Amino acid sequence: MDPFPSPxxxxxxxxxxxxTALDTAVGEALTEFPELGRFRPAISFVAVDETPDGLDxxxxxxxxxxxxxxxxxxxxxxxxxxxxxxxxxxxxxxxAATPQELFxxxxxxxxxVIDAAVPAIAEAGLTRAQRLPKYEQVFAALSAGGPLRCAFxxxxxxxxxxxxxxxxxxxxxxxxxxxxxxxxxxxxxxxxFYFPPARTGIWLAGTFTGALPAVRIPSVNxxxxxxxxxxxxxxxxxxxxxxxxxxxxESSNLMHALLATSAFVGDDPSYLDFTRRPxxxxxxxxxxxxKIGHGPLKTGTQVNSEGAxxxxxxxxxxxxxxxxxxxxxxxxxxALGYVVDRTIKxxxxxx
Numbered sequence: 198m199d200p201f202p203s204p205x206x207x208x209x210x211x212x213x214x215x216x217t218a219l220d221t222a223v224g225e226a227l228t229e230f231p232e233l234g235r236f237r238p239a240i241s242f243v244a245v246d247e248t249p250d251g252l253d254x255x256x257x258x259x260x261x262x263x264x265x266x267x268x269x270x271x272x273x274x275x276x277x278x279x280x281x282x283x284x285x286x287x288x289x290x291x292x293a294a295t296p297q298e299l300f301x302x303x304x305x306x307x308x309x310v311i312d313a314a315v316p317a318i319a320e321a322g323l324t325r326a327q328r329l330p331k332y333e334q335v336f337a338a339l340s341a342g343g344p345l346r347c348a349f350x351x352x353x354x355x356x357x358x359x360x361x362x363x364x365x366x367x368x369x370x371x372x373x374x375x376x377x378x379x380x381x382x383x384x385x386x387x388x389x390f391y392f393p394p395a396r397t398g399i400w401l402a403g404t405f406t407g408a409l410p411a412v413r414i415p416s417v418n419x420x421x422x423x424x425x426x427x428x429x430x431x432x433x434x435x436x437x438x439x440x441x442x443x444x445x446x447e448s449s450n451l452m453h454a455l456l457a458t459s460a461f462v463g464d465d466p467s468y469l470d471f472t473r474r475p476x477x478x479x480x481x482x483x484x485x486x487x488k489i490g491h492g493p494l495k496t497g498t499q500v501n502s503e504g505a506x507x508x509x510x511x512x513x514x515x516x517x518x519x520x521x522x523x524x525x526x527x528x529x530x531x532a533l534g535y536v537v538d539r540t541i542k543x544x545x546x547x548x
Contacts, residue, residue, distance in 0.1 A: 200285035200307045201314065201387035205443070208436040209429065212255035215244055215544050219257040222539035230532045237524060238533060239265060241428035242540055243517035245439055254436045254517075257540075261428040264397045265521040266419035268490030269465070270502040271401040271426060272360050272369050274390070276455065277434060278381040279335075279357055279372065280448040281388070283347060286336055291344035299345055300332045314383030315393070318402060321412040328379040335375050361455040361488060364465040366405035378402045378412060390430045399434065400425045418522045419494045431504050432519040435486075439506060439517065456486035460505070465489045468503050468530050469518065469537060478531055480538045483508045485515070491525065499525040509541060516541060 223236045239260035246253040286303065293299035308329050312319060318328055336347040349357065353375060359368035373381065381401050385391040391398035402412035403423025411423035437443035438452050459465065466473035467487035471480055486506035493499050501523045507516040518537055523529050 198289065198306050199310055200282070201310070201383060202281055202285075202444075204387065204389035205433075205437055207389070207433055208254040208440065209241070209243055209256035209433055210254065212244070212257060215242065215255050215540070216257035218543035219259070219536070219540045221543055222536045223259070225539055226532045226535045229535055230528050232528055233532055236532065236536070237529065238520045238522055239263060239428050240518070240520040240536075241432035242537070243432050243436060244544060245436070245515040245517060247513040252440050254440075256429075256432070258428060258432075260417075261432075261519075262397070263417045264400070264415065264425045264427050265502070266416045266422040266492070266494065266500070267424055267426040267431075267502045267521050268492035268500070269364055269366075269369070269405070269424075270431065270488055270490035270504055270521070271399065271424035272364075273431070273434065273456075273488050273504060274385055274399045274401040274426075275369065275372050275376060275381055276357065276361055276452055277388070277390075277443060278376055278384040279349070279353075280444045280452060281384045282330060282335070282376065282380060283349065284444050284448065286332070286347050290338060290347050293338075293345050296333075296338035296345065299338055299347075303330075303332050311377070311379050311383055315379055315386060317393070317396075317414075318378045318382060318412055321402075321410065323378065323410060323412075327374075327377070327409055329377045330380050331375045331377070358455060358458075362459045362463045364459075364463070364489070370404040370406040370408045373401065373404050374408060378409070388434075390434055398427055398430045418500065424490075426502075426521065428519045428521055432517050435504050435506065435517045435519065438486075439515065453486060456488055456504075456506070460484045460487035463487070465491075467505050468501055468523070469505055469507070469534050471534065474530075476527055477534055480534050481509070482516075482538060482541060490521075501525050501530070507537060507541070509545075511545075514545075 413421035490502035
């Protein structure tokens with residue numbers, strides 16, 4: 198059995214008017230913050246409109262198709278992969294009489310497919326055990342008097358929560374090791390968020406702690422890296438969470454809940470949230486979901502990234518904002534907030 202999903206559709210559609218608003222906002226920001234010299238970050242800016250036929254996702258961006266070193270933002274890829282594996286395991290759990298039978302079947306049927314999914318992982322020198330999921334440590338199989346059904350083991354769920362809400366690298370390392378590089382990146386590839394021929398998209402093949410050897414792909418800002426993403430592919434993944442179509446509605450709700458908790462009380466506040474980062478100028482938007490990334494390039498330069506859901510007073514509209522490669526200083530982060538604020542206003546009502 199193939200445990201991987203079918204590709205998710207691309208929800209984002211290019212919108213010339215929104216692109217004009219973003220370009221205008223960037224030009225204004227360079228006047229407002231002349232010390233920047235240029236607007237460095239790559240960005241995907243998505244207007245999420247509530248329509249009679251459902252949600253519509255209008256996209257604009259800058260350098261949004263390039264892969265960047267993205268630091269902890271890539272942990273969202275592990276979050277997605279965990280729920281994708283839970284869905285696949287539960288698709289066969291009811292056919293097994295005991296947990297032992299289920300886990301043996303997963304190793305026999307899932308593992309060969311998973312191990313062949315991303316040749317770059319299989320060729321990188323890790324052992325087979327290091328590449329593949331550790332089912333018994335990820336899942337608890339319960340029957341409650343009926344067919345078997347799996348849930349995350351409490352320890353795994355706790356680490357998943359800490360990985361997103363607290364940005365804890367040890368918790369992320371535990372989750373990544375138990376899921377396995379081949380599953381994480383195989384799920385991202387199968388879902389349409391990573392593209393092996395070009396080696397671009399969302400990629401996570403490092404543990405943040407050095408617990409396993411890293412497997413790297415090219416990035417435009419830091420050479421070969423183990424945590425990478427394009428803004429576009431991360432924004433498309435976020436769009437599916439917003440639409441409640443990433444894995445399934447229940448899984449999307451749970452992923453949204455973790456990202457929302459991260460935004461409101463997490464240890465890593467949004468770089469766009471002036472209420473939790475009081476040095477930032479006040480803006481006319483709020484943050485409902487967030488996961489940030491922060492780390493040094495090989496040059497020593499500190500860069501920031503983020504995937505966020507932005508709210509305004511109109512309840513029929515939200516915005517998904519993904520940025521990467523911002524410098525970690527007040528001018529750069531203030532300019533980002535300015536660009537988001539002005540793009541919203543220009544796209545909704547003009548100058």
